[in-house]
Amino acid sequence: MTAFTASAPGKAILFGEHAVVYGFPAIAIPVTQVKAKAYVFPLPLHPRGEVKVEAPDIGLDERLVNLPENQPVRLLLSLLADELQLKEFPAFHLKIVSTIPLAAGLGSGAAISVAIIRAVAAFLGKHLSDEKTSALAYEIEKIYHGNPSGIDNTVITFSRPLYFVRGHPFELLRTREPLTFVLADTGVKSSTGAVVGQVRSAWLQDQTSYDKIFKQIGEITCQGRRALEQGQASELGALMNRNHELLKQIHVSCPELENLVSAALKAGAGGAKISGAGQGGNIIALLSPDQVQPVTAALQKAGAVRTILTHLSPGD
């Protein structure tokens, strides 16, 4: 039986993580080299309402009704049914696979949600707007990340570089010159919700200092937007370095992240910083074409468990 399929990319935050939770701008880019993919196989001979969920990456193979009510796929399908005003789905088997590393700040959860929404909507012959798709994925983000800004579900749904301010319409960005980035994974798993929670506790203790840091990050993000749009790589790299220093001041770095940032810079990267919540997960470094090989090799030598190259081009 033919499957209905949909996929969604990973993402990386280029500027403004954490500050974005407090209303300052951030910039995120899609990482199309990794993907979450959902397959929907119709089960026409099975009773209506029968849904099977298979996610081999996490050893899940279960009927939907047997999953806990707050399990993300169950919750997402229930929100989707409400949205489409469906009492029961026609029977289907949902298979989810993903090459996006988990708990690494690359948006795997949001990408899985977006892929599922699109594949199930295609199976049902329904059209859901990107805005609706992103809003449904955001509902699931809220359960897992506590107080998410909404940047992950937005960049993943639209799969374009974007400038994002919480509660405001986002803006899609285009670079004038091609830009290459490498993401390097510390291999240290990190929970976005936990790190965002720690930053909130620290902010509650010392709002004046934290607000000052978030404001500086916001200014760097605005300058980063101009540098990205104009394709000014050297300016962009310097701003990434400054953003990293400020992320250190809010205590979201860790020795493994510092090790990769300094390995990238020593090998010649134009700039390097934490990408995402921090305390593990990935760094992002800006590379000119001749830096790709030496910087990637240096990151691997320094212990990166994975490196992913990603590009922005004027046509994106």
Ligand code: PMV
């Ligand atoms: O999912 P991550 O690790 O890329 O973190 C998302 C970015 C934060 O600003 C830390 C949180 C948020 O909701 O924007």
